[in-house]
Amino acid sequence: MKLSRLGEFGLIERIRRKQPVGRGVRLGIGDDAAWVENPSGSSLVTADLLIEGVHFDLKWTSLFDLGFKSLAVNLSDIAAMGGMPAYAILSLGIPANLDSKDVEELYRGVNALARPNGVSVVGGDTNTAKSLIISVCVIAHPPSRPLRRSGASIGNDIYVTGTLGDSALGLKLLRRGGAGLRKRAAAKLLARHRRPVPRLATGALLARERLATAMIDVSDGLVQDLRHICRASATGAVIYNERLPLSAEYRALAGKEGTRHALMGGEDYELLFCARRSHRGRIQELSETSRVPISRIGICVAGQGVMVLDQTGKGIASGALGGHDHFKNE
């Protein structure tokens, strides 16, 4: 089947079904990270492949930022399991127009995020390539019970950390260019696009305190990633549009786009999780003591799929609710 018809998630599902689950694998393909046993103990493992022309354009990103972000997207997957990252393996395909200073600049970016988070780059592979390829694999220490995508129940509240849509709106302004980019608000949105900071501490706390029933990081867009939770947990979800956490900068610059980027933009690298109603107080407390905004944006319901309701309780046309799929042509 053509991949453009099957889609990225269709392909992953097909691979997953055919892939035997081996000895020592507590959780294999299909979540934010795999969870595997060692002779004594266990680890979380995740990987991301970033390709020039597909995931980034060197016109719009510095090599430092690219290094930073390559690691960030992996640490965000670990955060979504509640783990603490320990080691990174970085493989590069390097085109002829880059020199060793460029590669070192990329490593500087990786290290700028790795060091404060206690992550060591322990190896990898370097090659020539026609365009820049960055492949990162991260190994992490799991919490006693890693947070999966499955586990949400009907009636659970749905929460998200931080604000949504900043990264996607930032990228849009960047592509459009011009005077808008020089505004202070634009700089903040761009920073969120270029150097996303994974929510490691919050993820680890939610896992340790057993406050979340299911969790994922928002990389493909809120609606798309919530669909993953719904499918894995066999629930549906309702999101209240007016509850979406938007930054002041987003509000200032989104214009007639409204919440579109917050719902579908992607690359937010915030945590999206479900929790029992009885934990509302403790989650509020965790948000206050850790100074990380956590917003209650919806509820898990019977059925399937994600519905977004406006202030009047009317559904926002679901056809407009996309999210990112690497293979499907939109």
Next chain:
Amino acid sequence: MKLSRLGEFGLIERIRRKQPVGRGVRLGIGDDAAWVENPSGSSLVTADLLIEGVHFDLKWTSLFDLGFKSLAVNLSDIAAMGGMPAYAILSLGIPANLDSKDVEELYRGVNALARPNGVSVVGGDTNTAKSLIISVCVIAHPPSRPLRRSGASIGNDIYVTGTLGDSALGLKLLRRGGAGLRKRAAAKLLARHRRPVPRLATGALLARERLATAMIDVSDGLVQDLRHICRASATGAVIYNERLPLSAEYRALAGKEGTRHALMGGEDYELLFCARRSHRGRIQELSETSRVPISRIGICVAGQGVMVLDQTGKGIASGALGGHDHFKNE
């Protein structure tokens, strides 16, 4: 500096020097695999990135073979540490001309090697790309003392498993095409090029019995990889040309090339190791009981670099002794 001047190994060395060695890292960048601590226990980790047009050409390989080989090169790195592989993470960049059947065929090849070796594919990442990209990361259980590249001493014998040069000569015949390819001997050489079998059992035995002082797998060519051992161990090495283990098929088809591919060809995925003279008997025994040919091909000497001597004891011109470097233009 231009990467074509610095070279792959120059770049790796530069990265290694700047890379802090973090907490829990027993062995970081610069060996066949990294060795890292978990809260209880430790793991080996290795990664390889294979890029269409750089490492392979879909004209000359099936997707099944490509999957098989992508995992094989990583397992060979684990074999060279004496470890037993457990988990693989497979990330793909997939061009538009491939469909889901092709991707499944690649996975079939991966699994054909993974299953008999107890390796589980636990995750990865899938993306669109302009050309096929395969990034594999493998996590393994280490022996109590992993075999590093450093550790060889002056006077140590130098050994290699199996036969050398088959893969490189096979590739050469493939590229040349024509009637030569239809010979039975050619088929065997081609099989070694397409589906190299990593020496996991031998590597693990050598580590467990503490018979090797230093070890590496032959991926870039015997001379090149022996140089890595020499540099890490601060020794020189002498190789006796007439002792190089050559298959009957290689002898039949190498013609005037002589031992050239055995010395410099690469992609043999045999184990190259050093051992104390006092262990000659036990290594011979290990070779016989495990039915894996192990040939004593040289000796570690004072000084630096690798010298290859012909039957008369004369050095073979070292300028001719290359080996593969991804960045240097030869």
